[in-house]
Amino acid sequence: MSTSLINSRLRAPVxxxxxxTEVCNLDCSHCLSAGxxxxxxxxxxxxxxxxxxxxxxRMQVFQVNFGGGEPFLxxxxxxxLRYTHSQGITxxxxxxGTVLDDALIDDLLxxxxxxxxxxxxxxxxxxxxxxxxPGTFARIxxxxxxxxxxxxxxxxxxxxxxxxxxxEIGEFDALARSYGAKTRLSRFRPSGRGCNTWDDxxxxxxxxxxxxxxxGDHPEILTGxxxxxxxxxxxxxxxxxMCGAGKMTCAVAPDGSVYPCAxxxxxxxxxxxxxxxxxxxxxxxxxxxxxFRQLEIETxxxxxxxxxxxxGCPAIGYFLSDSLGLPDPECLRAVTG
Amino acid sequence: xxxxxxxxxxxxxxxxxxQYLVPDWVRVRQESFGLLFYDVRSxxxxxxxxxxxxxxxxxxxxxxxxxxxxLEGARRAAVSRLLQDLAVKGLIVVDKSx
Numbered sequence: 001m002s003t004s005l006i007n008s009r010l011r012a013p014v015x016x017x018x019x020x021t022e023v024c025n026l027d028c029s030h031c032l033s034a035g036x037x038x039x040x041x042x043x044x045x046x047x048x049x050x051x052x053x054x055x056x057x058r059m060q061v062f063q064v065n066f067g068g069g070e071p072f073l074x075x076x077x078x079x080x081l082r083y084t085h086s087q088g089i090t091x092x093x094x095x096x097g098t099v100l101d102d103a104l105i106d107d108l109l110x111x112x113x114x115x116x117x118x119x120x121x122x123x124x125x126x127x128x129x130x131x132x133x134p135g136t137f138a139r140i141x142x143x144x145x146x147x148x149x150x151x152x153x154x155x156x157x158x159x160x161x162x163x164x165x166x167x168e169i170g171e172f173d174a175l176a177r178s179y180g181a182k183t184r185l186s187r188f189r190p191s192g193r194g195c196n197t198w199d200d201x202x203x204x205x206x207x208x209x210x211x212x213x214x215x216g217d218h219p220e221i222l223t224g225x226x227x228x229x230x231x232x233x234x235x236x237x238x239x240x241x242m243c244g245a246g247k248m249t250c251a252v253a254p255d256g257s258v259y260p261c262a263x264x265x266x267x268x269x270x271x272x273x274x275x276x277x278x279x280x281x282x283x284x285x286x287x288x289x290x291x292f293r294q295l296e297i298e299t300x301x302x303x304x305x306x307x308x309x310x311x312g313c314p315a316i317g318y319f320l321s322d323s324l325g326l327p328d329p330e331c332l333r334a335v336t337g
Numbered sequence: 338x339x340x341x342x343x344x345x346x347x348x349x350x351x352x353x354x355x356q357y358l359v360p361d362w363v364r365v366r367q368e369s370f371g372l373l374f375y376d377v378r379s380x381x382x383x384x385x386x387x388x389x390x391x392x393x394x395x396x397x398x399x400x401x402x403x404x405x406x407x408l409e410g411a412r413r414a415a416v417s418r419l420l421q422d423l424a425v426k427g428l429i430v431v432d433k434s435x
Contacts, residue, residue: 011369088396
């Protein structure tokens with residue numbers, strides 16, 4: 001993917017992450033959205049959601065990634081999904097899987113292709129449950145089994161890789177394959193409740209190196225562009241080689257607040273609110289988003305891997321030091337010294 | 338450069354012997370550098386540095402014709418190769434409706 005073209009300022013986001021609800025039935029120890037829930041600013045109502053979808057269709061946003069909270073706990077979520085698809089926008093739903101049943105899967109299949117991403121943070125109950133809560137593995141697995149039984153075509157199992165579950169990546173991949181699902185590995189960042197668990201959950205140097213090698217050997221593993229600063233040359237063409245915040249993507253919180261990305265939903269990075277102005281106006285004129293488009297990690301410029309990561313994810317440095325423009329502390333060069 | 342301006346600059350099938358359609362599984366939009374394609378089946382993006390030679394059709398809907406501007410000489414050959422490459426990737430298909 002050409003960096004110069006990405007830097008040419010796209011007229012709209014390629015995808016928008018939309019945290020559609022604050023409500024959740026789990027209490028995960030690394031939840032990136034916990035801060036939004038704690039703020040309790042409420043949610044857009046259905047008419048406001050429909051207006052935002054209309055706006056995204058006008059902007060020609062390709063994909064909306066719905067998250068939460070648990071999206072399927074929002075009573076009108078299926079109507080929101082249907083309306084999104086009716087406007088030609090593709091969707092991906094991140095779910096904790098606990099409320100999946102036959103009737104819901106019937107509805108989702110009618111909207112295919114609809115990408116479903118089920119969160120599970122370990123291949124074994126004892127690993128997952130430390131992170132996502134006691135008994136959650138047993139609550140999540142029946143939904144996954146049902147998706148497999150119904151041969152749901154586009155689902156993945158997503159694991160946020162932490163110090164507690166990194167040793168199970170291979171086993172997790174095998175588990176996902178056994179259900180006909182793709183494996184997706186996501187990066188743990190110190191945002192939301194992750195701030196509190198960062199020191200305990202962040203990967204060790206050895207784990208980062210093992211993960212880098214594993215991803216290099218397994219190009220079929222999805223990462224949502226989480227690990228581009230860590231992965232070897234062999235994965236270079238699989239996705240982004242730079243932070244897409246404000247350039248390719250932005251995030252919408254349950255109350256309509258807009259941020260540069262789902263991992264940067266911090267009051268200091270508020271770009272606007274869709275109840276005050278159209279998303280297109282925020283995308284075009286927000287100083288916060290413009291700041292991310294201009295963001296350069298100067299200290300990384302002389303690195304031999306600069307073209308492969310451009311300084312990596314700015315969220316890590318931001319939440320650890322409250323400033324932007326710091327290099328990603330988990331990039332391959334930082335890890336290998 | 339806006340999509341509307343580009344749409345006005347190009348005429349359907351004006352310069353090439355075949356006409357191309359954007360299939361149901363593809364979305365394409367106009368950007369300052371040319372076209373940005375999104376394949377719904379893979380969620381993969383394809384950036385195409387086509388300038389104003391190609392103009393995106395409607396975002397969704399039936400029979401979306403990729404509009405090709407008037408082309409001559411080397412530019413015509415380059416755009417023809419580009420269109421063939423996009424067809425190989427499944428991002429456009431030859432219109433066989435005639």
